[in-house]
Amino acid sequence: MTTHVDSEATPAPAEDFLNRPATPAQRIQSVLHRQPALSPAIVLVLAAIVFSLINDRFYALQNLSLVAQQVAVIGSLAVGQTVIILTAGIDLSIGAVMVLASLLMSKLVADNHLPGVLALLAGAAVAIAAQAVNGLLVTRIKLPPFIVTLGTLSIFTAITLIYAKGQTVSLDPGNILMWSADTVSIGQLNLTTGVLLMIALYAVVGYALRYTAWGRHLYAVGDDIEAARLAGISVNRVLLSAYLVGGFAIAVGAWILVGRVGGGDPNSGLNANLQSITAVVIGGTSLFGGRGVVLGSLIGALIVQVFVNGLALAGIDPNYQVLTVGVLVIAAVSVDQWIRSVKS
Amino acid sequence: MTTPTAPVLEAKGLVKVFGRVVGLNDVDLTLYPGEVLAVIGDNGAGKSTLIKCLSGALVPDRGSILVDGSEVNFKRPQDAREAGIETVYQTLAVAPALDIASNLFLAREIRRKGVLGSVFRMLDTGEMKRQASDHIKRLGISTLQNINQAVETLSGGQRQSVAVARAGAFGGRVVILDEPTAALGVRETGQVLRLVRDLRDQGLGIILISHNMPNVFDVADRIHIQRLGGCAGVITPQSHSMEDAVAIMTGAKKLVPEAG
Numbered sequence: 032m033t034t035h036v037d038s039e040a041t042p043a044p045a046e047d048f049l050n051r052p053a054t055p056a057q058r059i060q061s062v063l064h065r066q067p068a069l070s071p072a073i074v075l076v077l078a079a080i081v082f083s084l085i086n087d088r089f090y091a092l093q094n095l096s097l098v099a100q101q102v103a104v105i106g107s108l109a110v111g112q113t114v115i116i117l118t119a120g121i122d123l124s125i126g127a128v129m130v131l132a133s134l135l136m137s138k139l140v141a142d143n144h145l146p147g148v149l150a151l152l153a154g155a156a157v158a159i160a161a162q163a164v165n166g167l168l169v170t171r172i173k174l175p176p177f178i179v180t181l182g183t184l185s186i187f188t189a190i191t192l193i194y195a196k197g198q199t200v201s202l203d204p205g206n207i208l209m210w211s212a213d214t215v216s217i218g219q220l221n222l223t224t225g226v227l228l229m230i231a232l233y234a235v236v237g238y239a240l241r242y243t244a245w246g247r248h249l250y251a252v253g254d255d256i257e258a259a260r261l262a263g264i265s266v267n268r269v270l271l272s273a274y275l276v277g278g279f280a281i282a283v284g285a286w287i288l289v290g291r292v293g294g295g296d297p298n299s300g301l302n303a304n305l306q307s308i309t310a311v312v313i314g315g316t317s318l319f320g321g322r323g324v325v326l327g328s329l330i331g332a333l334i335v336q337v338f339v340n341g342l343a344l345a346g347i348d349p350n351y352q353v354l355t356v357g358v359l360v361i362a363a364v365s366v367d368q369w370i371r372s373v374k375s
Numbered sequence: 376m377t378t379p380t381a382p383v384l385e386a387k388g389l390v391k392v393f394g395r396v397v398g399l400n401d402v403d404l405t406l407y408p409g410e411v412l413a414v415i416g417d418n419g420a421g422k423s424t425l426i427k428c429l430s431g432a433l434v435p436d437r438g439s440i441l442v443d444g445s446e447v448n449f450k451r452p453q454d455a456r457e458a459g460i461e462t463v464y465q466t467l468a469v470a471p472a473l474d475i476a477s478n479l480f481l482a483r484e485i486r487r488k489g490v491l492g493s494v495f496r497m498l499d500t501g502e503m504k505r506q507a508s509d510h511i512k513r514l515g516i517s518t519l520q521n522i523n524q525a526v527e528t529l530s531g532g533q534r535q536s537v538a539v540a541r542a543g544a545f546g547g548r549v550v551i552l553d554e555p556t557a558a559l560g561v562r563e564t565g566q567v568l569r570l571v572r573d574l575r576d577q578g579l580g581i582i583l584i585s586h587n588m589p590n591v592f593d594v595a596d597r598i599h600i601q602r603l604g605g606c607a608g609v610i611t612p613q614s615h616s617m618e619d620a621v622a623i624m625t626g627a628k629k630l631v632p633e634a635g
Contacts, residue, residue: 065525238495239496242495242496242497242498243495243496243497243498244484244486244496244498245496247473247477247481247484247498248481248482250470250472250473251470251473251481254470254471254472254473255469255470255471257466257468258466258468258469258470258471259470259481261452261462261464261466261468262468262469262470262478262481262482262541263452263453263456263481263482263483264481264482321470321471321472322472
């Protein structure tokens with residue numbers, strides 16, 4: 032009955048309890064909750080320290096250059112995957128689209144003698160169009176992203192194989208499509224143009240997520256789609272845009288892949304679909320949407336590569352590398368659950 | 376409280392049917408600036424349909440809606456919002472992971488001036504925070520101290536306060552509250568009702584849908600009673616008792632026509 036209750040009432044025992052000092056675990060949890068990229072960053076630093084203690088070749092700049100180059104393709108895809116997962120979606124077809132785009136780029140140059148720039152643009156257009164299909168199926172037909180991309184994974188893989196006719200394509204080193212493999216030396220560190228392209232992609236998408244209204248809306252939609260709709264956000268446009276940005280990231284990844292493979296190979300990037308999801312999850316982005324940053328996904332991709340590389344240098348059976356990545360994924364999701372559990 | 380000025384929001388002869396089911400049957404509603412009009416009624420009496428028509432979530436089949444005397448045609452909630460009508464929903468319609476300032480400006484963010492804003496689409500977070508804390512201060516929501524706090528760290532009442540503050544900050548004319556206290560405890564309800572009074576005192580027209588008779592009689596200036604899709608009458612807390620209101624709502628009593 033009484034509605035004039037003063038919110039600044041004298042502290043009751045419950046109030047006292049609520050205002051108790053946080054335990055150390057709660058404080059850590061709260062910090063990790065605010066900084067989703069922090070826990071993967073700590074893991075990356077620890078892994079780097081341990082592996083350099085096991086084998087001092089790990090820290091050789093040559094080796095670090097190699098890690099950076101190996102991470103460029105999955106790192107680029109992970110940008111697109113992050114944006115999609117932030118909306119509480121998932122893209123199982125992301126790698127298949129990349130392979131299709133990279134094959135198309137190479138074949139247009141090798142078979143159809145198109146200038147490299149046009150082939151690059153055509154490949155990018157196909158990647159974005161393929162993602163538009165995913166996005167429209169999710170927003171118009173209202174299918175769950177998991178089912179949509181499970182279906183398009185098969186479709187895009189099949190199109191790639193039909194188009195390739197079982198052949199691989201190699202390109203001349205001078206072509207612009209191969210520019211992504213050019214070496215860029217920064218002191219002793221030998222990076223490729225592809226690595227720089229990937230970093231630029233992270234900078235652009237990271238900026239858009241953090242500093243634009245589009246970014247806010249993307250997080251809001253992933254967080255609580257109904258609340259976002261009631262707040263006046265056009266949720267379907269935001270969802271579709273996530274898949275289109277994914278298409279753009281795929282185009283960059285396809286360009287880097289052409290450089291690394293030296294052309295188009297229908298069997299390249301077979302595991303890229305799941306590897307991109309692995310990078311995002313290890314990078315601290317929540318599969319439930321609305322929480323995470325792209326920088327975390329770069330760290331996640333680096334963690335996987337550092338473990339693979341470090342375990343190889345330590346002379347451990349390659350099968351254990353796969354096992355380790357599996358353990359990392361489970362650990363990352365468990366940490367995410369713990370971080371999400373207490374909210375204050 | 377209700378000085379006989381021009382109504383800020385008027386609905387005339389609203390009809391809405393869903394297949395063979397009559398949602399609204401020739402309903403009139405008048406809301407003046409600076410008053411709280413409560414809408415009560417049993418389940419299925421047409422309360423939600425009525426306010427959905429007023430907030431643009433539904434398009435009425437017949438009848439007209441007037442804002443400040445001129446007819447409007449709401450096709451989407453955004454249309455109503457642009458006409459200065461904000462709605463607070465029963466479900467806590469806030470984005471949990473975003474902070475209070477971001478939530479207040481959700482879907483109407485302010486961009487930086489100059490090239491940063493027009494080309495790089497950069498948000499002016501500083502300006503939004505400043506304005507948000509002004510709004511919060513003006514509304515006297517003392518429980519929301521830290522504007523940078525994520526909404527998920529707030530209690531239900533505080534979250535609903537954020538939603539009401541958002542409506543109050545941007546609702547130029549009318550704020551519609553659909554069962555804003557249904558999910559809240561007594562103390563939190565008190566916070567929200569105090570906010571409702573503050574918004575009214577600032578000259579906004581408030582429509583409050585509620586099941587809670589004590590709350591309605593506590594805060595409303597006039598009470599619109601829906602029954603079986605039609606309006607069973609408009610009473611005031613002074614003219615009738617809670618028992619009367621319930622009796623009219625359930626059909627046990629007919630309202631004697633009066634000037635009200």
